[in-house]
Structures are given as structure tokens and as C-alpha cells.
Amino acid sequence: MSVSSLHDLFVHDLEDVYYAENELLDALSELAEQTDDEEIARAFRDHREETEGHVDRLDQVFEKLGQEPE
16 A cells, blocks of 8 residues: 555555554454463453454444545
């Protein structure tokens, strides 16, 4: 992606965050499944739930910008 304006930079950075949040969703699921400690598993699941909210909000931002995350 060519960055030629602050808007382009903003969208580019949002895409980076979107990618990272989605990667974190996968990692948190795996971590919750791999631990034998129920308290830690619950913490991973709770964190995953929060991260899902982040992804939902980012989806809303992209929609308002008329953009699709790449």
C-alpha cells in the first residue's frame, strides 16, 4: 500500500492493528486449550472475548471509512 496522505497512513496502521488482533484471537484460543490450569484458561478466554470486541470495533471503523481491511 502506498502511503501518500495522513488518511492512508491511518488506514495502514489500522490494518496492522486489525491483523495483530486477529492473530491474537487465534493465539488466545490455543493457549486456553493447552493449559491445564482452569484459572489461566479462563483468563485467556476472557482476554479473547475482549479482543473480539476490539476486532468488532475495528470492523465498524473500516465500515465508516468505506474501507476493507487488507
